[in-house]
Amino acid sequence: MLFAACAAPGLSTYNDTDPAIENGGTGGxxxxxxxxxxxxxxxxxxxxxxxxxxxxxxxxxxxxxxQAVQKALVQTTAPAGLLVALQNxxxxxxxxxxxxxxxxxxxxxxxxxxxxxxxxxLGDGSQSQGLFDPLDKAITSVATTLAAAPAGSKKVIVLVTxxxxxxxxxxxxxxxxxxxxxxxxxxxxxxxxxxxGLGNADGDGAWTGFKSDVANAGAGGTxxxxxxxxxxxxxxxxxxxxxxVLDCEMTIDGTIDVAQASLGTVKSNGMELEYTTEWxxxxxxxxxxxxxxxxxxxxxxTTPEITATFTCGSxx
Numbered sequence: 001m002l003f004a005a006c007a008a009p010g011l012s013t014y015n016d017t018d019p020a021i022e023n024g025g026t027g028g029x030x031x032x033x034x035x036x037x038x039x040x041x042x043x044x045x046x047x048x049x050x051x052x053x054x055x056x057x058x059x060x061x062x063x064x065x066x067q068a069v070q071k072a073l074v075q076t077t078a079p080a081g082l083l084v085a086l087q088n089x090x091x092x093x094x095x096x097x098x099x100x101x102x103x104x105x106x107x108x109x110x111x112x113x114x115x116x117x118x119x120x121x122l123g124d125g126s127q128s129q130g131l132f133d134p135l136d137k138a139i140t141s142v143a144t145t146l147a148a149a150p151a152g153s154k155k156v157i158v159l160v161t162x163x164x165x166x167x168x169x170x171x172x173x174x175x176x177x178x179x180x181x182x183x184x185x186x187x188x189x190x191x192x193x194x195x196x197g198l199g200n201a202d203g204d205g206a207w208t209g210f211k212s213d214v215a216n217a218g219a220g221g222t223x224x225x226x227x228x229x230x231x232x233x234x235x236x237x238x239x240x241x242x243x244x245v246l247d248c249e250m251t252i253d254g255t256i257d258v259a260q261a262s263l264g265t266v267k268s269n270g271m272e273l274e275y276t277t278e279w280x281x282x283x284x285x286x287x288x289x290x291x292x293x294x295x296x297x298x299x300x301x302t303t304p305e306i307t308a309t310f311t312c313g314s315x316x
Contacts, residue, residue: 036252038287038306043090043154043245044110046142047073047118050161050198051098051106051125052133058162058199061230065198066126068228069160072235074119082238087115088303089246093145094118096125097138102168104128105141110149135165135178139193143185156245157185157193157218158238163201164210175210183217192245193218196226196237246298248289255284256310264310268293 049055055066063071075081083092093110094117097103106125108117139157146155165178185191195214201207215223226237256264261281266273268289273279278293287308289297297304 033309033311036254036308038308039251041249041251042112043156044146044149045090045092045156045158045245046110046146047092047094048138048142048157048159049096049125050133051096051130053129053131054162056129060199060228063231065162068231068234070122071231072238074115074122082242083115083118085299085301086242087113089298092118094121095138095142096121098128098130099132099134099168100128100130103134103137105138132168132171133163133165134168136181139181139185143189143191146191147189155191157191158241159193159195160198162198164206179213179217182214186218186220194241196228198228248294248297249282250287250306252285252287252308258284264308267307269304
C-alpha cells in the first residue's frame with residue numbers, strides 16, 4: 001500500500017547561501033491533491049421478528065403487534081416505513097421465526113435495495129402463526145447465515161419480540177437458551193444484537209429482566225433494551241437503533257495522513273462539508289460523516305454522491 005505523509009515543519013535556520021525552498025522537486029517535500037473513490041460501508045442488518053401467536057392476537061395501542069412491525073419497516077404509503085429510505089444504506093434482511101419445524105424461518109438474506117424481499121418475508125410470516133417462541137433456534141440459524149459476511153463487516157441482529165423465549169413445543173419460559181444463543185452469536189461471529197419489546201408480557205418482572213439480559217449479551221457488556229407500547233414507539237426504537245448502526249463510515253481507495261486530514265475536502269452532491277462538524281477521518285483509509293451530514297445522508301431517498309480529495313495521500 002502506498003503512503004505519502006506530510007511531516008509537520010520544525011524550526012530551522014536559513015541564510016542566503018542555502019538553496020531556495022520549494023514545495024516540490026529535490027528541495028522539499030510534495031503534497032499534491034489526490035482524488036479518492038469513496039465507498040459507503042453497508043452493514044448487514046437482519047431484522048428478526050417473533051412469529052408466535054401473541055404477536056397476532058394482541059395489539060399495542062390499537063395496532064396488532066405484527067402489523068405494527070410491518071408498518072414501521074416496509075409500509076409504502078404515508079407514513080412510509082423506514083426501509084423505504086434506508087434500503088440502500090444497509091444490507092437488510094428479515095427472518096420471521098415460528099415454532100413450525102423447530103423453527104420455521106420466513107426469511108430473506110441481507111442485500112442492498114431489499115425492501116421487496118423484506119416485505120415478502122414479513123408477509124409470508126404473517127400467514128403462519130406458531131404457538132411458541134423458539135428464539136434460541138432462530139438466533140442460532142440467523143447467526144450462521146450472517147457469519148458468511150466478509151471479514152470485518154458490521155453484522156447486526158435487530159430482534160422484535162413480545163415475551164420471554166420458550167421452545168418449539170412448550171410455552172414454559174426458557175430465557176437461558178435464548179440468552180445463550182445471543183451470547184454465542186457475538187462471541188463466535190461478532191454479531192451485535194439489539195432487542196425491542198412489544199407491549200407488556202405475563203410476569204412483567206421476568207420480561208424486563210429478559211430484555212435487559214439480551215441487550216447486555218448482544219452488546220458484549222452494557223446494552224440498552226427498547227420498549228414499544230405503540231406504533232410510534234416502535235418506529236422510534238427502530239430509528240434509534242438504525243442511527244447507531246448506520247454511522248456513515250466510508251472507505252477510500254488509498255491512504256491518507258490522518259494528521260493532515262483537515263486539509264482535505266469532502267463533498268456531498270458537490271456541497272463541501274465542514275471538517276469535524278460534518279465529517280472526520282477515522283483512520284488512514286476511512287472517513288465518516290457526522291452530525292447533520294450523516295442524518296441527511298441516511299434520510300436522502302437517493303443516496304448522495306460523496307467525493308473526497310486530500311493533499312497528503314496516495315490512491316491505489
